[in-house]
Amino acid sequence: MKRIDERDTMFARMNYKKGTKEYKDYYKRNPEKKEIDDNLRSLPNICGEGTATFNPIHSPIADAGFKFLGDINKYVDGEVNKNKVDINPDTMTKKIKKLTKYFGANLVGITKMKDYHYYSYRGRQLENYGDEVNNINKYGIVFAVEMDKNMINRAPQVEEVIEVTKGYINAAVIGMWLSNYLRELGYNSRNHMDGNYLVIAPLVALEAGLGEIGRNGLLITKEYGQRIRLGVVTTDIPLITDEKEDFGIKEFCKICGKCARTCPGKAIPKGDTKEINGENRWQINQEDCYRMWRSLGTDCGICIATCPFSQDVPSDLVNNMKGSKNIMKKILKWDEEKNGIRNYIRKPLDLLK
């Protein structure tokens, strides 16, 4: 698999202001994206006035969270203690997993970092636009924080973006504490958080056995489905790695396709997988998805709420579905009876009334 260039991601592209050197460089190399991006940039901002969900009191709750993330994302790295503490990889792995959960993570896994887990070039922050990514640590500690079902089931209302923001903040704080701790022990460590990633978190999580990637490109965990946010700490402290796990999501997504039907942006492919970047998988149309975000004023999240696995499918079904069409059909039936087209809570959260 080829490394992904962060400059091609939607949030990076939206930062290129007309007349700047990044704008000139990017659209010289990608002229076909210029008109699409100029048009997207002209739309109201997420959480901004003019979007469908804008509320002058509630929308700034999420905005304030993202401003906070923007303020702290320069602290992802730091000085490493010169007095390295000797550790036993087995004991340390167990300790790190317990500690990460104590800090607030619901799931944690460890993997050896592969080249394609890292972006090739940076793009999200203009000060390092075009810098090659070469800060490569050997291990990735990847963790998930659960997002509240009652908030996500209100997608695409403002509750969804508030919950997503909370997930990013929790993941960022866990990663900061953990990476600082590992540097205190004398080992290189870097936190990867909203606005300052060198890695593609779902790819790291897939390899560490946290879940599998679904039709809409998001990680599906057995425990919480897609109702999670991910954080990653890369480090060179010696650790024991976890195994990747195939519990049957690709086969399930082939017969389900629910997210492709409910997506308001028609951004999720309906058909079978295709060969993309050396992998047989689906790929969403990121421009169509993002356009919906700028129109709704939240990051939508309808596909997250729609996915049966986000709605607590009984664990005996999830654990035994690989290779069993019969169990997969049982899950679809369970989901249809319990959630219908999708579980949607129309009533606003008490806090936001």
Ligand code: SF4
């Ligand atoms: S977030 Fe919304 S628009 Fe984007 S892929 Fe999911 S359902 Fe579609």
Ligand code: SF4
């Ligand atoms: S809704 Fe269905 S098709 Fe979409 S990711 Fe979830 S399981 Fe896969």
